[in-house]
Amino acid sequence: VLALLLPLSFFINCRISLSISEIPFKIMRGHEHIVTSCNFCVDDAKVLSGSYDCTVKLWDAMDGSIVREFEPVPEGPVLECSITADSRRIIATSYDKTVRAWDLETGKLLWKLGHETFIVSAKLSPDGKYVVLGLDVDHGIFIIDAKDSTTVSHIKDPHMMSLTACCFDPDSQKVASVSFDRSIKIWDVTSQTTLLTITKAHNNAISNCCFTFSGHFLCTSSWDKTLKIWNVHTGEFRSRGACVTLMQGHEGCVSSCHFARDASFLVSGGFDKTVAIWDVEEGYRKLSLKGHNDWVMDVSVSNNKKWILSASKDRTVRLWNIEEIDQIPLVIEHKKTRGLMVKQCEECDRPFSIYESDIFSETVTKCVFCRMNVTDLSTEASQSSEGEASLSRESSPDEEG
Secondary structure, three states, X not given: OEEEOOOOOOEEOOEOOOXXXXXXXXXXXXXXXXEEEEEEEOOXXXXXXXXXXXXXXXXXXXXXXXXEEOOOOXXXXXXXXXXXXXXXXXXXXXXXXXXXXXXXXXXXXXXXXXXXXXXXXXXXXXXXXXXXXXXXXXXXXXXXXXXXXXXXXXXXXXXXXXXEEEEEOOOOOEEEEEEOOOOEEEEEOOOOXXXXXXXXXXXXXXXXXXXXXXXXXXXXXXXXXXXXXXXXXXXEEOOOHHXXXXXXXXXXXXXXXXXXXXXXXXXXXXXXXXXXXXXXXXXXXXXEEEOOOOOEEEEEEOOOOOEEEEEEOOOEEEEEEOOOHHHOHHHHHHHHOOOXXXXXXXXXXXXXEEEOOOOOOOOOOOOOXXXXXXXXXXXXXXXXXXXXXXXXXXXXXXXXX
């Protein structure tokens, strides 16, 4: 299912061939080089972006105007920017081997931290207390204090090759890191111990990673053109068959991934210039958004699930309105073709239907009526798998590598 979107104006409706459907989007122009990073902030009213033009910009999401450029600007291309959950503080890492932190409201520079090697990834913890830094040359991970940039911990040589991305879990207690060596690591922030190691997770370099907001599942994107969803408690997939790996969504390397807040869908960006929207419960691509003229470098989902952001090598940021995608005839028709299976509810004993490809199908044991209090399917999956054997192994950082 393809949504062919052409940039005819700043705010435009477009139609999918074979059906009369409309998907609005906005184009934000203002960067002079590759846009590497994008985030929603301030209750989805603002957009934060970083670029190879050495700038970090704050945009108004409604009219697309630039609200602020954060100064002093980095002396090299910006690789990544991140923001606290309360939208009070932002950070950005650059090829000048620094990380900078600013106050979002005032634009004041709070601190600047330099390093001996490139910092390829920098993410703020959801509680706003820490920053995790992924290093290039020594493959290490630093945890620093978000207030003053002092070092909290240093994990040396966690991977065999350079890191590509790292991120905190929703509780700010664990850190996930991925690498060119195709491995995934989960770390305990306090003890610095390895909680989980998955080697050869993909057939090529792993480009990015993100947690569900429940913290139970981790998605990884790869240059092998696929995405995978892992149960971080066991290191295994929570699905079967074709849904073990999310395939046939991109024709090139997958650069980025981001879950919706309730994990009902996943968004990915690729070097094929497209943004893919995946139905997480059923494990298939619902929609592919076309319009960028070059690689999609990063994606993000608004808290209200109505908007998707995409940053591109074509120097633009796009804001897509996906509020009505479930009304698109081709999406509806494709959903009808998904296979159903019947299970018996363990609480009320009534039969209920679930899609065979649902990545949570193995752990969902109650009908929808008995699950009314569960806000995230992955929460129930977490409760259902508590008794499973764990593949995690605790060790000190020095024992790794």
